[in-house]
Amino acid sequence: EVQLVESGGGLVQPGGSLRLSCAASGFTFSSYWMHWVRQAPGKGLVWVSRINSDGSSTSYADSVKGRFTISRDNAKNTLYLQMNSLRAEDTAVYYCARDRGYSYGFGYWGQGTLVTVSS
């Protein structure tokens, strides 16, 4: 059974940093592109970042470019999102998601982890 379990969320002050993790199991992690998607309270889904299967290629939404870094450790079956210079508008539930491949959408999602940026 495919499982994605996020962790690392919490309360952080503006300007602070946080690292999210997504532990993957039930599939060959190193074969799949992975994504982070966020959802502010009461708002819609916003794609944040993507990494290819071996970690050599990444992309980011303009709103987080230069502040967030996506990475992965295929030996540990874990996806990361390092978030720096956090702002109040980064407050959201952050989901990791597995790409189906061939631009066929995100077939599996974690349960999400809440990040709150507030003083």
Added chain:
Amino acid sequence: DIQLTQSPSFLSASVGDRVTITCRASQGISSYLAWYQQKPGKAPKLLIYAASTLQSGVPSRFSGSGSGTEFTLTISSLQPEDFATYYCQQLNSYLLYTFGQGTKLEIK
């Protein structure tokens, strides 16, 4: 950047109704469009990919169509469990993925 506009943003319907949600892209995206269902407090669930292909396990009352810039999600006969928020997503570019703003489907 490609923008996606869903209509309507809110939809009130009854069990048994046929409903259609539209997603328009600001530029052509071929058939690189997916549809998701999200219930409160839950992660999104993939319903349809490649504009019209039903994800495994999704009931056949859901269907998708379209290509280029205009797409539709249709639910042929609403069931109580279908009341949720629906999002379209474009996957035309591997550099930037975009979601529509969502359509909340409520019980009339």
